[in-house]
């Protein structure tokens with residue numbers, strides 16, 4: 001408690017009683033997902049890429065190691081990239097949501113889909129990446145990425161799958177999420193889903 005008339009030195013804390021928006025991803029508190037995550041997982045790759053890939057959120061392995069697409073979904077993605085003759089090193093890979101959302105299931109951490117508010121809160125970081133990298137083509141891996149990129153729930157993944165959409169001066173190509181393809185139980189349908197993914201990636205390469 002300061003006495004009336006006392007001169008109070010303005011320290012950073014006193015000058016900013018409200019927590020300012022984080023300027024660093026690791027300090028992000030824009031939504032509550034940071035609380036249960038090991039770390040924020042930033043995008044990775046070529047910062048001058050013509051093609052950017054946007055996933056949903058880090059998985060268990062990504063959360064622990066701090067890099068996007070290194071777990072099982074990442075391996076399936078690598079296979080699809082190879083089949084589309086796209087080199088991972090030439091791309092920029094990131095996620096719509098930077099923190100892993102999960103709930104305990106025995107000893108495992110079970111993935112939970114991010115809420116729309118969490119996706120919208122995290123757009124701040126994706127927009128920064130889009131500005132910095134400036135890709136000609138953005139591949140949306142699944143509906144969460146699509147929602148983040150077009151900002152509307154009215155665009156349904158199944159209705160635009162594999163198509164090139166013009167949005168804010170760049171191409172968006174929505175494809176399945178690799179984790180979805182991994183979970184398709186029927187082998188013939190899984191093969192088909194993989195083909196749709198590969199075709200979308202090949203289209204992205206062509207547009208770039």
Ligand code: URA
Pocket residue numbers: 055056057058059062067068069070071073074095179
């Ligand atoms: N799934 C995603 O959407 N992103 C990752 O980084 C890993 C799995």
